[in-house]
Amino acid sequence: MPTAQDIHTLLRFLSQDAKVPLAQAMGKVKELQKAGLGTPSEIAKSDIESIKSIFTDEKIAKQVLNTAKRVSKKRAASDTPSITTPKKSKRSYGSPLSPPELEESLALPEPCMDEDVLSKTIVYTNRAPLVLAFVLTLIKYTMPGQPLSSRLSLAQAVVSVNSRAKAVSLGLESGNRADEEGWGEGQPVCKIMGREIRVMKRWGYQWKEMKDYDASIESGGGTENFNEQPPLWGVDLEALKKSNGPVTPGSASSSQLPIYTAHSARAYILRSFGSPKLESEETEPSPANKKSNAETAVVAEREKNLGLLLGALELLLQSWSTILTKEELDKRAWGWYVRIRPEVESGVAGWGGKGNVKLADILSLRRQETR
Known part of the structure; x- marks a missing residue:
C-alpha cells in the first residue's frame, strides 16, 4: 500500500519536474499508483498510450513520459536524486487575438x-x-x-x-x-x-x-x-x-x-x-x-x-x-x-x-x- 511519502514523491515529480498543474497532479496520483505507475522509473518503462489513458491530454501525457525518462536516466547515472531546476525563460501571457x-x-x-x-x-x-x-x-x-x-x-x-x-x-x-x-x-x-x-x-x-x-x-x-x-x-x-x-x-x-x-x-x-x-x-x-x-x-x-x-x-x-x-x-x-x-x-x-x-x-x- 502506498505510503504518504510515496504519494508526496510522485506528486512532487508531477508538479515540479513534469510541470503538471498542482490541482491536476493531485487528481492523477491515485490513478497512476493503481496502474502500477507510482514512481518516475515505472512511468519511464511504460508507453504513451498507458499514460494517455490517465491524463487524456496527449501533450501532457508525452510531457510526463519524457520527463520520467529523463529523470530516471539521470538517477541511474548517479546515486544522488536528480533535481530539475526550472529554466528561467521569458514567459508571455499575451495573445495575437483581439x-x-x-x-x-x-x-x-x-x-x-x-x-x-x-x-x-x-x-x-x-x-x-x-x-x-x-x-x-x-x-x-x-x-x-x-x-x-x-x-x-x-x-x-x-x-x-x-x-x-x-x-x-x-x-x-x-x-x-x-x-x-x-x-x-x-x-x-x-x-x-x-x-x-x-x-x-x-x-x-x-x-x-x-x-x-x-x-x-x-x-x-x-x-x-x-x-x-x-x-x-x-x-x-x-x-x-x-x-x-x-x-x-x-x-x-x-x-x-x-x-x-x-x-x-x-x-x-x-x-x-x-x-x-x-x-x-x-x-x-x-x-x-x-x-x-x-x-x-x-x-x-x-x-x-x-x-x-x-x-x-x-x-x-x-x-x-x-x-x-x-x-x-x-x-x-x-x-x-x-x-x-x-x-x-x-x-x-x-x-x-x-x-x-x-x-x-x-x-x-x-x-x-x-x-
Missing part, C-alpha cells in the same frame, strides 16, 4: 437549465474541478464585470490555493505558502469563496462594446467596489516563488508576474466531468479506429456534463442572488460546495479521489420562495 476573439476562443458549453434533465443527472469527478466550476459560476454574480478569461484565471487561482492548503494539512507539502513569505506583496487582493487571491489589473482590456460593458455592470447590483474593478488575472504566487523573482514589492512591471492562464483552466474543466458508467467500467482493447471513436464520445460526454453542471450551479446562484449581497453570496458559497462535493476516503487515501455528484443535490440548495 479581446473579443480571445473571449470567444474560451467559450464553454452552454449551461443546461432544464430541471427535469438536471434532476436525473449524476457526474463523476474529483473535488478540484468541482471547485473550479463552482467559483467560475459564482464570479458571474459577485463580480459581474469580469470577462470569461478573468473568471477562468481567478477560479484556477482559488483551486490552486485551496489545493496547496489541503496538501499541507495532509503532510504532502511543507513550508510556508508564497504569500506567507511576502511574494506578491503590493498586488491587489480579491477574496473569493473565502480565499484571498492576489490579482493583476488588466487596464485597457476592452473585451466587448463599451455600452454593453456598462450595461452588464449596472445590472449586476451589489457593492460598488466589485463593479468598479477592471478585468483581472489571478497571480500564480507559487510560480513566482519558484522562479525566484524578479518582481519584488515596488519594483519591476506587474506584467512580468506569472498568472493562471485562462486556456489551461478551460482545458482542465472541459475534461473533468465524466459519467459514472464511462469512468468506472473496464473496457477491452479495441482497434485504433474504434478506440478513436470511443475517445471522441467520452470527450463529448464530458463537455455535455459540464454544461449540465454549470446549469445546475446557475440555478442555485440565481435563486439567492436576488436577496443576498455579493459579499453574502460569496460567504455562503463554500458551505454549499461542501454539501455537494463527492465523497472520498479521509486523509491521504482520499487525495485526488473521485466520486459522484448528483445535480439534484445542487438544485435542492436553492432558495425556497415563501408564498
Whole structure:
C-alpha cells in the first residue's frame, strides 16, 4: 500500500519536474499508483498510450513520459536524486487575438437549465474541478464585470490555493505558502469563496462594446467596489516563488508576474466531468479506429456534463442572488460546495479521489420562495 511519502514523491515529480498543474497532479496520483505507475522509473518503462489513458491530454501525457525518462536516466547515472531546476525563460501571457476573439476562443458549453434533465443527472469527478466550476459560476454574480478569461484565471487561482492548503494539512507539502513569505506583496487582493487571491489589473482590456460593458455592470447590483474593478488575472504566487523573482514589492512591471492562464483552466474543466458508467467500467482493447471513436464520445460526454453542471450551479446562484449581497453570496458559497462535493476516503487515501455528484443535490440548495 502506498505510503504518504510515496504519494508526496510522485506528486512532487508531477508538479515540479513534469510541470503538471498542482490541482491536476493531485487528481492523477491515485490513478497512476493503481496502474502500477507510482514512481518516475515505472512511468519511464511504460508507453504513451498507458499514460494517455490517465491524463487524456496527449501533450501532457508525452510531457510526463519524457520527463520520467529523463529523470530516471539521470538517477541511474548517479546515486544522488536528480533535481530539475526550472529554466528561467521569458514567459508571455499575451495573445495575437483581439479581446473579443480571445473571449470567444474560451467559450464553454452552454449551461443546461432544464430541471427535469438536471434532476436525473449524476457526474463523476474529483473535488478540484468541482471547485473550479463552482467559483467560475459564482464570479458571474459577485463580480459581474469580469470577462470569461478573468473568471477562468481567478477560479484556477482559488483551486490552486485551496489545493496547496489541503496538501499541507495532509503532510504532502511543507513550508510556508508564497504569500506567507511576502511574494506578491503590493498586488491587489480579491477574496473569493473565502480565499484571498492576489490579482493583476488588466487596464485597457476592452473585451466587448463599451455600452454593453456598462450595461452588464449596472445590472449586476451589489457593492460598488466589485463593479468598479477592471478585468483581472489571478497571480500564480507559487510560480513566482519558484522562479525566484524578479518582481519584488515596488519594483519591476506587474506584467512580468506569472498568472493562471485562462486556456489551461478551460482545458482542465472541459475534461473533468465524466459519467459514472464511462469512468468506472473496464473496457477491452479495441482497434485504433474504434478506440478513436470511443475517445471522441467520452470527450463529448464530458463537455455535455459540464454544461449540465454549470446549469445546475446557475440555478442555485440565481435563486439567492436576488436577496443576498455579493459579499453574502460569496460567504455562503463554500458551505454549499461542501454539501455537494463527492465523497472520498479521509486523509491521504482520499487525495485526488473521485466520486459522484448528483445535480439534484445542487438544485435542492436553492432558495425556497415563501408564498
